[in-house]
Amino acid sequence: MSGSGRLSSLLIHGVLILGIAVIAFPILIALIASSHDQITLVGKFPFYFGEHFIENYRTVLGEGMKRAGGGAVGPMLMNSFVMAIVIAVGKIVISILSAFAIVYFRFPFRMGFFWMIFITLMLPVEVRILPTYQVIANLELLNSYTGLTLPLIASATATFLFRQFFLTVPEELTEASRIDGAGPMRFFWDVLLPLSRTNIAALFVIVFIYGWNQYLWPLLVTQEESMYTVVMGIQRMVTVADAQAEWNLVMATTILALLPPVLVVVLMQRWFVKGLVETEK
Amino acid sequence: MHKRVTFDNKLLPYLLVSPQILVTLVFFFIPAGEAVVYSVFSQDAFGIEINFVGLDNFLFLLNDPHYLRSFGITVFYSVAVAVSALIPALILAVLADGVAKGATVYKTLLIWPYAVAPAVAGVLWVFMFNPAVGIVAQWLRAAGIDWNYKLDGDQAMALVIFAAAWKQISYNFLFFLAGLQAIPKSLIEAAAIDGAGPMRRFFTIILPLLSPTTFFLAVVNMVYAFFDTFGVIHAVTLGGPAGATNILVYKVFNDGFIGLDLGSSSAQSVILLLIVVVLTVVQFRYVERKVQY
Known part of the structure; x- marks a missing residue:
């Protein structure tokens, strides 16, 4: 590498680090704010960590913003966690089963079902808010x-992801297990499911984040505080915090709300990248 | 694409697809159908009487200055979010692709914002730009800018655009990086030997080869801004001030749940539905199956 090459390489690293710093800046500010007491944050922003870190997090987890009428964050995190896990597991189970049926069987309406599932791509919650809410209300499933x-x-x-993957599974495997006398479910359990492990892991990461980050739907379906999820709970705190200025507690809640999905992405980075690329195909 | 070897069973395949189909019918098709039905009816103020009005709800919307304004705001907002999220991501990806060591470390440090919920991203930005206590608001004021996004519509718009674009940069970065890594290095080296400088190489070779990725990401980012940033708007501005950030998705929610105007909200849903259909068709028909050179 020539001298100018080294200089430009230094410059490249410099710009990259600057970019990362700018992108991480909001998190740094939130962390700092969550370590101070309420009064410190009122004046000029303090660019150092305070001494109320543990105290603030304990407060929001245990009792929430009591003075401002905000609920405890502990149960909200629990609700978010249950919601994310149930959606991730449920999505994977029903999708892998229907993909298995569509790829490995010939039956009337097979393509009809396939198109029915395909069309749901075009029906995000946002475009059917009110009627979907009414369905849930009629089934008495609000606050559950x-x-x-x-x-x-x-x-x-x-469903697509699994279908695409099943289509690449060699036919010989199916033939072999049929010769061995294995039925379809046996083949599914012993051959297909083990082969799908990496796809399931990748999908799990993506869907967990999707479930955890849901906002509009919990906003509509939950009216009882005991059912609030943390992502939607924060918005209520901001509205209150503006009047009460308890930003230290709001920022502690924000950190708690973003930590689980961020950890999942960072720790399961390989699966995450695979899942992101595959689901967009 | 079909399997040669299949299983024979009359009942089993139906059992296997039934959970997916049931959920799809009850929560997708029936509500979407109802939205279409409601959109041609009108309800009186007390919700007692319901009349068939044909396309009146749609005609009303298309002549309603509030709706048209919201439409314009949404288009501007989506394009601005896409551009603000694409350009920094492209620059970072090109730089990260060029470093010999540590590319994976940079990747790890850049992808995590994807996991932050739009509403949470909104709250982070609200705090930085809060007119009273926000650090960036304090800087802006020190620089002589009269910052108050709660009163100034343009400032509110800028704030929601940045908050929405911020978390999308990591997504674009990943796809740009994958696209760049798929470009044969020999091609770029050949250009370098011919005497093309880095800028020239970027604009005449890298950027054209990256155009399928860019187009794909542009569509994905627009869809994201259109439908997935409800949380940002709800947490940051509630559509205000004076409707300056009232994007279509927020308006459907607001008119339906706060305003309780069933007919209009449903008609708006149907229009959104048509937009999704168009965008999906564009995505599937015209967007290249990504980075295959």
Whole structure:
């Protein structure tokens, strides 16, 4: 590498680090704010960590913003966690089963079902807000985990992903297990499911984040505080915080709300990248 | 694409597809159908009487200045979010592709914002730009800018655009990086030997070869801004001030749940539905199956 090459390489690293710093800046600010008491944050922003870090997090987790009428964040995190897990597992189970049926069987209406699932790509919650809400209300599923999760577990992309993958599985495997006398479910359990492990892992990461980050749907379906998820709970705190200025507690909640999905992405990076690329195909 | 070897069973395949089909019918098709039905009826103020009005709800919307304004705002907002999320991502991806060591570290440090919920991203930005206590608001004021996004519509728009674009940069970065890594290095080296400088190489070789990825990402980003950033708007501006950030998706919610105007909200849903159909068709028909050179 020539001298100018080294200089430009230094410059490239410099710009990259600057970019990362700018992107991470909001998180740094939130972390700092969550370590101070309420009064410190009122004046000029303090560019150092305060001493109230543990105290603030303990407060929001245990009792929430009591003075401002905000609920405890502990149960909200629990609700978010249940919601994300149920949606992820549910989506994977119903998608892998329907993909298995569509690829490995010939039956009337097979392509009809396939197109029905495909069309749901075009029906995001946002365009059918009111009627979907009414369906849930009529089924008396408001303020329940079922109402929170069931409408979100149907997925065209997950079904596609499994279908595409099953189509690449060699026919010899199917033939061999048929010669061995294995029925379809046996083949599914012993051959197809083990082969799908990486796809399932990749999909799990993507769908977990999708479930955890849901906002509009929980906003509609939950009216009882005991059912709030943390992502939607924050918005209520902001509205209150503006009047009460308890930004230290709001920022502590924000950190708690973004930590689980961010950890999943960072720790399962390989699956995450695979899932992101595959589901967009 | 069909399997040669299949299983014979009359009942089993139906059992296997039934959970997916049931959920799809109850929560997708029936509500979407109802939206279409409601969109041609009108309800009186008390919700007692319901009349068939044909396409009146649609005609009303298309002549309603509020709706048209919201439409214009949404288009501007989507394009602005896409551009603000694409350009930094492209620059970072080109740089990361060029480093010999540490590319994976940069990748890890750049992808995590994808996992932050739009609403949470909104709250992070609200705090930085809060007129009273926000650090960036304080800087802006020190620089002589009269910053108050709660009163100034343009400032509110800028804030929601940045908050929405911020978390989308990582997504674009990943796809740009994959696209760049698929470009044969020999091609770029050949250009370098011919005497083309880095800028020239970027604009005449890399950018054209990257255009399928760019087009794909542009569509995905527009769809994201259109439908997935409800949380940003709801957490940051509630569509205000004075409707300056009232994007279509927020308006459907607001008119349906706050305003309780069933007919209009449903007609708006149907229009959104048509937009999704168009965008999906564009995505499937005209967007290249990504980075295959």
